[in-house]
Amino acid sequence: MNKNITVRYFAGFREHAGVGEETVSLPAATAGDVYELLKDRHGSQEPLGHCKVAINDEMADWSAEVFDGDTVLLFPPVAGG
């Protein structure tokens, strides 16, 4: 069953997608599914483990379950400092 997920893209992901945020209907069970199903949008070739994810403004694991109405934040590899 599809879920309505609001996805937020950051840095290079946002530039590739051309938008910072969009709501999509996806057959996703986990945060990792969201990343994989939206590969064409964020354009990342990075393995999942190189990137990070947050759900509703809390850092999450890629195996975390996503629910209808969630906001999933897709973070490219970070580079602070």
Place this chain on the structure above:
Amino acid sequence: MRITNSAIEPDKLRQLLTGDAAGAYVAFEGWIRNANEGQDVLRLEYEVYEPLAVKEGAKIIAEASVKYPILQAECVHREGLLEIGECAVWVGVTSVHRDEAFAACRFIIDEVKVRLPVWKKEYYVNGDSGWVNCERCAAHSSRKATSLRA
């Protein structure tokens, strides 16, 4: 933990940490340098997702306080456009003796670099630009992902 879009002033920030019990103060400043991986860098742009950067930074400082017997610790990270020589990140730690202040300061900056939702775009002298992909950070995330799967 604080994110700012104005210049970091370490002399002012160290005043946050004064206390009669402190016998040691260790600070780290990360500066914008003029070259990276063979390319001449003109300036840098930091993108920060502030709500989670502040939350994750506070968590890192709390972890440092549990791991090392320090008195106080603070961290400030810049966002926006920075020129060569500007301070991008500052960490300050006080403790009774110097060993724990050195160790905690090192711990905080190392974790900040790999855990905060911060990205940097380099603008090169030749007109190109690109997002910096922190390889060490990627390795850190992979290790974590592997251990979570195990």
